[in-house]
Amino acid sequence: MAKPGRTPAKGAVASARILHDGLVIASHGRHCLVETPAGERLICHPRGKKSQAVVGDRVRWQASEDEGTIEEVVPRRNLFYRQDEIRTKSFAANLDHVLILIAAEPEFSEHQLARALIAAEAERITPIIALNKSDLAEPFERAWNKLAPYRRMHHGVLPLSLKASGEADYASLMKLLAGKSTLVLGPSGAGKSTLINLLVPGATALTGEISQALNSGKHTTTSTTWYWVDEARTTSLIDSPGFQEFGLNHIAPMQLAGLMPDIAAHANDCKFYNCTHLHEPGCGVIANVGAPGKPGPISATRYRIYGELFAELSQSRY
Ligand SMILES: Nc1nc2c(ncn2[C@@H]2O[C@H](COP(=O)(O)OP(=O)(O)OP(=O)(O)O)[C@@H](O)[C@H]2O)c(=O)[nH]1
Numbered sequence: 001m002a003k004p005g006r007t008p009a010k011g012a013v014a015s016a017r018i019l020h021d022g023l024v025i026a027s028h029g030r031h032c033l034v035e036t037p038a039g040e041r042l043i044c045h046p047r048g049k050k051s052q053a054v055v056g057d058r059v060r061w062q063a064s065e066d067e068g069t070i071e072e073v074v075p076r077r078n079l080f081y082r083q084d085e086i087r088t089k090s091f092a093a094n095l096d097h098v099l100i101l102i103a104a105e106p107e108f109s110e111h112q113l114a115r116a117l118i119a120a121e122a123e124r125i126t127p128i129i130a131l132n133k134s135d136l137a138e139p140f141e142r143a144w145n146k147l148a149p150y151r152r153m154h155h156g157v158l159p160l161s162l163k164a165s166g167e168a169d170y171a172s173l174m175k176l177l178a179g180k181s182t183l184v185l186g187p188s189g190a191g192k193s194t195l196i197n198l199l200v201p202g203a204t205a206l207t208g209e210i211s212q213a214l215n216s217g218k219h220t221t222t223s224t225t226w227y228w229v230d231e232a233r234t235t236s237l238i239d240s241p242g243f244q245e246f247g248l249n250h251i252a253p254m255q256l257a258g259l260m261p262d263i264a265a266h267a268n269d270c271k272f273y274n275c276t277h278l279h280e281p282g283c284g285v286i287a288n289v290g291a292p293g294k295p296g297p298i299s300a301t302r303y304r305i306y307g308e309l310f311a312e313l314s315q316s317r318y
């Protein structure tokens with residue numbers, strides 16, 4: 001925000017009653033940082049419940065003193081969120097991709113990965129899985145093998161070594177991400193900061209400035225931040241914590257199979273139209289689950305995750 005033209009916008013103060021376009025690039029509590037089409041940034045407050053915005057939202061705002069009020073949130077094309085028994089947490093809106101970054105080390109949780117992929121499918125957001133630290137040969141091979149079912153699914157897996165081959169990784173990431181808005185998620189230690197700093201030099205410093213602006217000088221971290229990768233502002237990365245405890249309470253148990261592509265591929269071959277794929281005779285899913293020594297199109301682990309999630313989501317409904 002120290003960049004010329006990017007200070008909280010004094011120039012944005014205009015006569016009242018005029019609505020301006022803006023993009024929400026960070027939020028903290030109820031207020032957010034809004035960027036104007038000219039690249040100026042200012043703090044805005046929601047007018048009421050209906051104008052509560054999240055990062056990635058396009059908004060219409062009105063100037064007030066040196067700040068603004070959000071008068072309207074433009075209808076979203078999608079909203080990536082998680083939901084547990086207690087609360088709903090929105091990560092970001094209007095996304096093209098969710099990039100899930102995991103690494104050879106520390107070992108990742110397949111359960112957590114499966115949950116994030118399901119949440120992305122539910123909002124029709126294209127997921128990308130990247131596996132970092134390919135320089136750690138042995139753990140990488142183990143993780144790569146564990147990802148076999150995901151490599152076979154439509155999204156594939158992108159191998160990275162962000163520290164060892166930054167330049168090559170920059171090129172392969174940009175090939176996928178150019179012109180798109182991508183939310184980056186990942187467990188702690190996978191290399192999320194390394195990735196963001198590779199694509200957005202100075203991102204860490206920028207985050208500090210943004211959270212200071214939003215918290216009136218206090219040093220607390222903002223939960224979600226939008227970064228432009230290019231000067232022309234066509235490619236963006238959104239950094240958000242919260243890969244852990246990925247609640248899927250917003251998804252109905254009977255929706256689940258359709259959101260897991262390897263299971264969905266066989267879910268229409270069942271004898272009963274309302275098959276839960278848990279125990280029914282003539283189930284096309286069960287018939288395609290692999291067993292030790294007999295790999296099937298659906299991995300035994302993926303099928304187990306399906307069953308566990310089905311039980312969890314059935315329980316949370318009552
Ligand atoms: N061997 C190896 N280490 C890497 C690679 N990329 C990142 N690291 C290291 O992994 C550690 C974690 O990287 P960060 O970028 O801080 O990870 P993060 O996901 O942001 O982690 P949190 O800050 O805990 O959320 C650091 O010590 C990095 O130097 C890589 O390609 N290979």
Ligand SMILES: [Zn+2]
Binds near residue numbers: 278282
């Ligand atoms: Zn079935």
